[in-house]
Amino acid sequence: MKSKGKAAKSSRKPWTEPDPEPETSDTSEPGSSEQEGSEASVHIGGSWRGVLRGGDREQGRGGGGATHNPHRRQRSHNSNKERNVRRLESNERERQRMHKLNNAFQALREAIPHVKMEKKLSKIETLTLAENYIKSLTTIILGMSSARLPPGETPTEASAARLLQCYQQHLEEDGEESLSQFLTQIHSFSQES
DNA sequence: TAGGCCATCTGGTCCT
DNA sequence: AGGACCAGATGGCCTA
Numbered sequence: 001m002k003s004k005g006k007a008a009k010s011s012r013k014p015w016t017e018p019d020p021e022p023e024t025s026d027t028s029e030p031g032s033s034e035q036e037g038s039e040a041s042v043h044i045g046g047s048w049r050g051v052l053r054g055g056d057r058e059q060g061r062g063g064g065g066a067t068h069n070p071h072r073r074q075r076s077h078n079s080n081k082e083r084n085v086r087r088l089e090s091n092e093r094e095r096q097r098m099h100k101l102n103n104a105f106q107a108l109r110e111a112i113p114h115v116k117m118e119k120k121l122s123k124i125e126t127l128t129l130a131e132n133y134i135k136s137l138t139t140i141i142l143g144m145s146s147a148r149l150p151p152g153e154t155p156t157e158a159s160a161a162r163l164l165q166c167y168q169q170h171l172e173e174d175g176e177e178s179l180s181q182f183l184t185q186i187h188s189f190s191q192e193s
Numbered sequence: 194t195a196g197g198c199c200a201t202c203t204g205g206t207c208c209t
Numbered sequence: 210a211g212g213a214c215c216a217g218a219t220g221g222c223c224t225a
Contacts (some may be wrong), residue, residue: 086211091202093212122198143206 052177109121112133 087203090204090212093200094203094214097213102200124198 105123105126108130110127112126112129
């Protein structure tokens with residue numbers, strides 16, 4: 001679970017009803033997959049978590065607007081057991097999603113050179129270094145291609161075209177969709193300049 | 194011990 | 210309808 005290899009985390013509170021109803025015949029252990037120790041419920045700092053999260057998340061896409069959003073989807077009235085199952089499935093999917101994200105971060109770490117090899121880069125460090133690395137490479141490539149231009153060709157035109165060609169080659173080799181997206185951006189950039 | 198970083202849970206919206 | 214995505218909350222581990 002925790003990739004740091006430290007002691008397994010056991011204090012995560014599994015999903016439970018904030019307002020426990022009498023009929024909660026849990027056959028499935030709430031924390032079945034990797035948590036144990038189901039505490040009474042999610043009672044945090046003197047208030048219910050659900051209450052805490054009520055109405056102050058009005059920004060951003062997934063952000064919220066939970067309380068007064070007229071377009072809010074009607075809650076389906078599933079049984080507690082059903083909701084528990086769905087919640088656990090959601091948790092599992094979210095975990096997998098985050099693992100994939102972390103794998104991508106790891107791949108990025110390995111792709112960028114950095115000085116302190118013994119220390120693992122944090123996520124924010126990885127992103128920052130990657131940004132700088134891309135900028136440096138771009139500068140170098142543009143410099144190289146403008147150094148040997150065919151006569152009559154403007155530097156930006158030619159270098160952008162070269163860049164495009166280079167990425168197209170990568171695209172053919174790797175077949176990555178993310179690359180093609182970037183390719184489009186490069187292309188529009190080259191047309192602008 | 195405080196602060197940084199992280200994994201996980203959670204409930205909301207968005208998308209298919 | 211259900212999965213993906215997102216951001217806030219929380220608590221554990223580690224280091225200065």
